[in-house]
Amino acid sequence: MLDAATAVFSERGFHAASMDEIAERAGISKPMVYLYLGSKGELFSACIRRAGGQLTEAISAAAAPELPAEQQLWAAVQAFFEFVGEHRDAWAVMFRQARGEGEFAGEVAGIRRLVVDNVADLFARAIHSAGALDPGPDELRALAHALVGTGESMAEWLLDHPDERPETAATRLMNMLWMGLGSLIRGEVWRSPVPVPLPPGQ
Amino acid sequence: MLDAATAVFSERGFHAASMDEIAERAGISKPMVYLYLGSKGELFSACIRRAGGQLTEAISAAAAPELPAEQQLWAAVQAFFEFVGEHRDAWAVMFRQARGEGEFAGEVAGIRRLVVDNVADLFARAIHSAGALDPGPDELRALAHALVGTGESMAEWLLDHPDERPETAATRLMNMLWMGLGSLIRGEVWRSPVPVPLPPGQ
DNA sequence: TAGTAAACTTACTCGCGAGTAGATTACTGA
């Protein structure tokens, strides 16, 4: 039932989605939707929260805290693109639809903030263990925010290019962000510090 | 009148914006809006097209074609953040509201594609003049897409932190993308190849 | 197998807002 709602919301957006269509797609009648999930807003909110939970869960499950920061980041980035590839609807509801709806933008912002904070924390640790100058928490958060934005943009690219593998997007992100375009132009590329098991059939 | 519509659409989104409010904010009556701009959809579309035109105009005016690619990119990035800071409403309509509205997402995608193509072209030239291996047009477009996404994300950050200067965002973007996080962590930072005139009062 | 509670549906109400018909005001020229 949340699946049906997520599908309809992702296609049509909050306002253009009708409760009739959601009910029909879920194979039940409208009053049942109201009985179980309350109003349309609560239903949308439930979709967002479920998707956000799944996403943050997937990311934090991947980034084992005992790994060095760079490897954690790599694992998190991989998990992120995997999630987007497997839950396209959920992704679209959160970041295409809910963001612009003032009433719900806050929930998405909260989910996003969780991710940004984690990334900022990884940066801080990477910088610390490299012995470099700490740029300060605000600057770190700004960079983390930007990295997450890059990921979101590549996620859209992934949705528009269904035959591209999540691993490709993840590698591209690490290349851009860790190596920098300047290095890429000089022909240097980023490589995973640990061997990546290729998925079967590739 | 387009200003009023842009303001209302940016606050409320397409569906939640009412033509009554737009008319009131523009200081005219509703039938006048319909007389001059047609339907609600056409009005929204007009807002998008105007904003898109202003944005692409600002960017291409900044990036003088005789400059080296890196400097063009720097100029374009600066112009972009300047635009976002000065036309917050227009930016929000395009990238927060219109993106999720299936009917209008195509127009925004078209504007975005223009920008991505320009950036991809700059990459290609930078790579060529550095004598590096050409990664192929698809890969270049993917990277350009990602860079634009990073810019969009930093634009949001800029809107949420009104006391931050567009130049700061522009520098941060170049740092991340040209230098790479790996270099940043080692304490290296990107510097503009030409001196940047500071705005007065800084 | 009648009685009853739970699960579910049909068929409505009601408000909101896009879009418009017809009245009204402001100009123009004689």
Place this chain on the structure above:
DNA sequence: TCAGTAATCTACTCGCGAGTAAGTTTACTA
């Protein structure tokens, strides 16, 4: 001053969809 017309507004219609009242079926109990 006033006929004619252009510009603009007031006050409506009408459809759509969120939300619900009342009825109906299903499932269970004794």
